[in-house]
Amino acid sequence: MLSWLMAKYYDPMLRDAETRCLQEWRKQLLQALSADVLELGSGTGANLPFYSNAVNRLVLTEPSKHMRKQLIAKSKEYSHLTVDIFDYEAESLPFPDSSFDAIVSTLVLCSVKNQEQALAEIHRVLRPQGKLIFIEHVIAKDRPERLKWQRRIEPFWKVLQCGCHLTRDTEKNILQAGFEVKNINRQSMRGVPPIARPTIWGEAIKV
Numbered sequence: 001m002l003s004w005l006m007a008k009y010y011d012p013m014l015r016d017a018e019t020r021c022l023q024e025w026r027k028q029l030l031q032a033l034s035a036d037v038l039e040l041g042s043g044t045g046a047n048l049p050f051y052s053n054a055v056n057r058l059v060l061t062e063p064s065k066h067m068r069k070q071l072i073a074k075s076k077e078y079s080h081l082t083v084d085i086f087d088y089e090a091e092s093l094p095f096p097d098s099s100f101d102a103i104v105s106t107l108v109l110c111s112v113k114n115q116e117q118a119l120a121e122i123h124r125v126l127r128p129q130g131k132l133i134f135i136e137h138v139i140a141k142d143r144p145e146r147l148k149w150q151r152r153i154e155p156f157w158k159v160l161q162c163g164c165h166l167t168r169d170t171e172k173n174i175l176q177a178g179f180e181v182k183n184i185n186r187q188s189m190r191g192v193p194p195i196a197r198p199t200i201w202g203e204a205i206k207v
Helices: 002-030 065-075 115-125 144-160 170-176
Strands: 037-039 054-061 081-088 100-106 127-138 179-188 199-204
Touching: 002 065, 002 100, 002 127, 002 199, 065 081, 081 170, 100 115, 115 127, 115 170, 127 170, 144 179, 170 199
Parallel strands: 037 054, 037 100, 054 081, 100 127
Antiparallel strands: 127 199, 179 199
């Protein structure tokens, strides 16, 4: 039931954030991608408008059947893209090693069941020097009072937001997974509750 509600109201919940910051971040990160691209947890397809025809093959994964139904419908609007859509989870990707030139994760690593395993799989299926493109809300390490509230609210938040965590140190885990961060922006995601605003977005390289 919760997954159905999340799929139904996900776009309206993020509409203000999309207008105020997310769409610009997506554009900056995605418009220059090319060759073979894998996107994890594609949701309802918010990234689709920002891929160019330089992408030879775009593989989208979305485990939620309710989100995936919307994703399939939206993907048909972008005839310049060659798109394949699967229900795979990020922790178990059935692709050979070194399959993709870039992997995209936008607001996904907060809610995967095992972030370390997901990052290990991302590293495995990326080609040498391949890119991990990310937009992720994270732990408020530099705001002790906000972090206190993140920790208090997280148990309830995870239930209501289908497994989303508020206190994951995603930047640290990306580095520990064998990536070099090429560029990173640490900003506040406007248009969402304060406990979910601390955000990192940028690009990491497989080393």
